[in-house]
Structure formats: C-alpha cells, structure tokens
Amino acid sequence: MPERVYIEELSKHVGEEVTLSGWLYNRRSSGKIHFIQVRDGSGICQCVATINDLGAEAFAAADHLSQETSLQVTGIVREDKRAPGGYELTAKSYRVISGSVDYPITPKEHGVAFLHDQRHLWIRSSKQHAILRVRSEVEQACRDFFYDRGFTLFDAPVFTPTSCEGTTNLFEVDYFGERKAYLTQSGQLYAEAGALALGKVYCFGPTFRAEKSKTRRHLTEFWMVEPEAAYFDLDDDMRLAEDFVSYIVRRVLERRGEELKRLERDTKMLEAAASTPYPRITYDEAIEKLKAKGLEVKWGDDFGGDEETALSSEFDRPVMVHRYPSVCKAFYMKQDPARPEVALCVDVLAPEGHGEIIGGGQREDDFETLKSKILAHHLPLEPFNWYLDLRRYGSVPHAGFGMGIERCVGWITGTHHIRETIPFPRLMERLEP
Ligand code: 4AD
Numbered sequence: 021m022p023e024r025v026y027i028e029e030l031s032k033h034v035g036e037e038v039t040l041s042g043w044l045y046n047r048r049s050s051g052k053i054h055f056i057q058v059r060d061g062s063g064i065c066q067c068v069a070t071i072n073d074l075g076a077e078a079f080a081a082a083d084h085l086s087q088e089t090s091l092q093v094t095g096i097v098r099e100d101k102r103a104p105g106g107y108e109l110t111a112k113s114y115r116v117i118s119g120s121v122d123y124p125i126t127p128k129e130h131g132v133a134f135l136h137d138q139r140h141l142w143i144r145s146s147k148q149h150a151i152l153r154v155r156s157e158v159e160q161a162c163r164d165f166f167y168d169r170g171f172t173l174f175d176a177p178v179f180t181p182t183s184c185e186g187t188t189n190l191f192e193v194d195y196f197g198e199r200k201a202y203l204t205q206s207g208q209l210y211a212e213a214g215a216l217a218l219g220k221v222y223c224f225g226p227t228f229r230a231e232k233s234k235t236r237r238h239l240t241e242f243w244m245v246e247p248e249a250a251y252f253d254l255d256d257d258m259r260l261a262e263d264f265v266s267y268i269v270r271r272v273l274e275r276r277g278e279e280l281k282r283l284e285r286d287t288k289m290l291e292a293a294a295s296t297p298y299p300r301i302t303y304d305e306a307i308e309k310l311k312a313k314g315l316e317v318k319w320g321d322d323f324g325g326d327e328e329t330a331l332s333s334e335f336d337r338p339v340m341v342h343r344y345p346s347v348c349k350a351f352y353m354k355q356d357p358a359r360p361e362v363a364l365c366v367d368v369l370a371p372e373g374h375g376e377i378i379g380g381g382q383r384e385d386d387f388e389t390l391k392s393k394i395l396a397h398h399l400p401l402e403p404f405n406w407y408l409d410l411r412r413y414g415s416v417p418h419a420g421f422g423m424g425i426e427r428c429v430g431w432i433t434g435t436h437h438i439r440e441t442i443p444f445p446r447l448m449e450r451l452e453p
C-alpha cells in the first residue's frame with residue numbers, strides 16, 4: 021500500500037508513490053489528459069491522468085467525476101514549478117469513496133446571502149479555507165505568546181450574573197425559571213480575580229453582545245483573548261499589546277504565506293506591523309487630527325468606524341490611542357490621577373480601516389472609587405460584591421486588554437466583513453446554519 025500523505029507534505033515525497041485522500045475540487049480535460057484537482061484540507065493538488073496510466077475504463081469514468089466527490093488518488097509525486105503549490109501527481113489509479121450530485125457551490129459567482137446559507141459547504145472553497153487556516157494560526161499564536169511569557173490560561177464562565185461592558189447589549193438567559201443569567205460580554209472581571217491569584221493570566225473564549233448594529237465589524241458571538249496582569253500599569257499594558265500583535269503578524273507571515281497569497285493579501289502593510297514600537301497618540305491628539313480632517317467630533321465623543329478609519333489612515337501599522345474620556349468608557353477603568361476626566365485606557369486601531377482590534381487598560385484598584393463608579397453607572401452592587409473583594413483584600417495596580425479574534429483575522433487577511441473570519445458567524449439577522 022502506498023503511503024497516505026497530505027498535500028502540504030508533498031515536497032517530502034518527490035518521486036515516491038503516494039495516496040491522496042480528499043475531494044474533487046475542480047476538473048478539466050484536454051480529451052487525452054484529465055487534470056483532476058484534489059483538495060484534502062491541507063492544500064490543493066493537480067493530478068494528471070492519462071489513458072495509459074489509468075486504463076481505458078477508469079479514464080472514461082474520470083470524465084464524469086463531479087465536484088466534491090470524495091476520492092483517493094494514488095500516483096507519483098512530481099515537482100512542477102507551474103503547478104499551484106509546486107507539486108503534482110501523475111495518477112496511476114483512483115477510488116471513489118462517495119458521490120456528490122449537484123453540488124450547490126460552483127466555480128461561478130454566487131450572491132453573499134446564498135453563500136452564507138451554504139456556509140457548511142462554502143468553507144470548502146479555497147478563499148474561505150485560507151481565512152480559516154489563518155484564524156487557526158492566529159489563535160495558536162495567541163496561546164503560544166502567553167504560554168511562553170508565563171501567563172496561566174484561566175477560563176472564564178460564559179453564564180454570568182451581571183454585565184461587564186454596559187447593559188445595552190446583554191443577552192439574557194432564563195436560568196431554571198428562577199433567575200436571569202447573561203451570556204458573558206467579556207471574561208475580564210474573572211481574569212482580574214485570576215491575576216490577583218496567579219499573577220499573569222489570560223482567558224480565551226466566546227463572548228456575546230446583542231449588537232443591533234449591522235456593521236462589517238460586529239458579530240453577536242465572537243472570540244476574545246484577554247490577558248490580565250497584577251502590578252501592571254497602562255504603559256506595561258501598551259507594551260504587552262504591541263509585542264502581542266506584532267508577534268501574531270510575524271507568525272502568520274512566516275507560516276501562512278501560502279494562504280495570504282491565495283487571498284491576494286498585500287503583505288507590505290503587514291510587514292510594517294511585524295515590528296515595534298507602534299505609534300501612541302492620546303485621545304486629545306486624536307480629536308485634533310480628526311478635526312483637521314474635517315470630521316465633526318467634539319471632546320467626549322466615543323469613536324465609531326469612520327473616526328477609527330480616518331485615524332488609522334495616517335499610520336502604516338496599528339496605532340494605540342490612549343486616555344479616552346472616562347465618560348465614554350466602562351465603570352472599571354482607572355482614572356488618570358493627573359487628569360481625572362480621562363481613563364488609563366488604550367484602544368489599538370488596525371490599519372486600512374479595520375478598526376479597533378484591542379480595547380483595554382488599567383483597572384480601578386481603589387475600593388471606594390470603584391464602588392461609587394458601579395453606582396454611578398446604575399449597576400446593582402450586590403452581584404459585584406465578589407469583584408469588590410479584589411479591592412478589599414490585597415488590592416494592587418493591574419491592567420489587561422481584550423483582542424477580538426475576528427477583527428484581528430479580518431485585518432490580517434484583508435477580509436472586508438468579519439463574518440467570513442469565523443466558521444459559523446452569528447449576526448443579528450443570522451443564526452443558521
Ligand atoms: O473594547 P471591548 O468592549 O473591551 C472589553 O470587552 C474589555 N473587557 C476587554 C479587556 O480589557 N479584557 O472589546 C474588546 C475587543 C474589541 O477591541 C474588538 O476587537 C472585539 O473585542 N469586539 C468585537 N468583535 C466582534 N464583534 C463585536 N460585536 C465586538 N465587540 C468587541
């Protein structure tokens with residue numbers, strides 16, 4: 021039996037007889053030769069089949085193989101610079117595993133809504149496949165980065181008794197008919213408890229926001245990675261954020277070049293983001309820049325997509341905007357002692373209009389101040405009692421941030437709408453498939 025190999029490993033098997041196990045991606049024929057493209061999840065390989073190699077019967081049958089038929093092809097690996105991926109297979113035999121009649125997604129153009137209805141099949145297409153492989157690389161890079169720096173993975177709960185990021189976009193769940201629970205908007209409050217127990221932690225999981233906004237940057241369910249560290253201030257936090265993002269970019273450039281090429285991603289923009297430091301500007305400076313560009317903004321406004329795009333267009337790499345007005349930020353943000361009207365917070369804005377990929381900052385560590393902030397935000401005190409304990413018993417300065425995986429992958433892959441950066445997107449108007 022020839023060895024079963026994956027397409028991405030073909031370079032190690034030149035001249036050998038191997039078996040590819042996959043699905044028919046595309047096919048054409050010159051009459052005398054069939055060119056059968058097989059995909060196996062790791063790549064696409066062109067299998068060249070002649071009547072001499074296959075025999076008359078199998079050769080004739082190959083002319084009827086339909087798209088997405090599952091099959092195994094055995095043949096000799098050849099290096100060919102012109103072939104996509106650089107290698108092809110001279111087929112000696114093939115075996116159909118299961119047929120595929122009238123596959124709904126053909127190489128022609130399809131509408132976006134149709135493709136999203138077919139998401140379970142659309143993920144087999146080469147661009148979607150490439151985006152998901154980059155996503156996997158980004159997630160692995162997040163885990164490796166924090167692991168290598170001594171952060172402990174600290175999983176936060178999904179059911180929570182209260183809100184973390186404001187009450188306007190909370191998903192409510194009926195909890196045994198007895199009380200209300202909410203799907204978490206962020207693991208941060210729990211990660212803070214983790215940081216005071218374990219020093220440096222990160223949580224990484226799905227988070228939920230009942231976003232009524234239908235923008236290209238909002239999902240109702242998205243994945244967030246959130247580091248939190250004790251004895252960290254805002255400057256430590258910004259250094260961690262730029263080290264983190266530049267590490268992710270380098271990892272993808274090093275290991276997912278093939279996928280970026282398939283996505284026709286201009287990697288010049290990414291190369292700048294692979295090195296630090298990233299530019300830092302204050303919110304005040306950002307307001308001046310926006311006014312100079314003719315945008316109608318005033319001090320105290322939060323930034324939306326338009327403002328973020330205008331700001332990031334001035335830089336070739338992510339820009340860190342720090343010290344927003346306290347009024348537009350969450351209750352847990354620490355006020356700048358030098359200027360109490362601004363918070364010790366930072367947003368990292370990705371280039372090319374991909375918007376905010378990171379939000380974070382230093383946390384309020386004083387018991388009385390935090391308590392009055394909770395009340396000022398019209399939040400109930402009772403469910404935050406445990407959180408206030410963190411300020412009752414050995415409070416220390418601490419900071420952290422959250423990065424949305426889909427926003428980050430959207431930027432790195434150059435994908436317009438982040439719904440294509442998650443296997444099964446959840447949006448206001450989409451719960452299927
Ligand atoms: O800025 P946000 O709301 O910050 C927090 O949740 C903090 N508690 C994080 C922390 O400090 N530990 O969200 C953080 C990031 C955003 O920068 C964005 O990348 C992403 O989460 N995000 C979304 N991604 C997709 N769809 C949405 N609706 C998102 N809302 C936030």
Ligand code: MG
Binds near residue numbers: 367
């Ligand atoms: Mg934010």
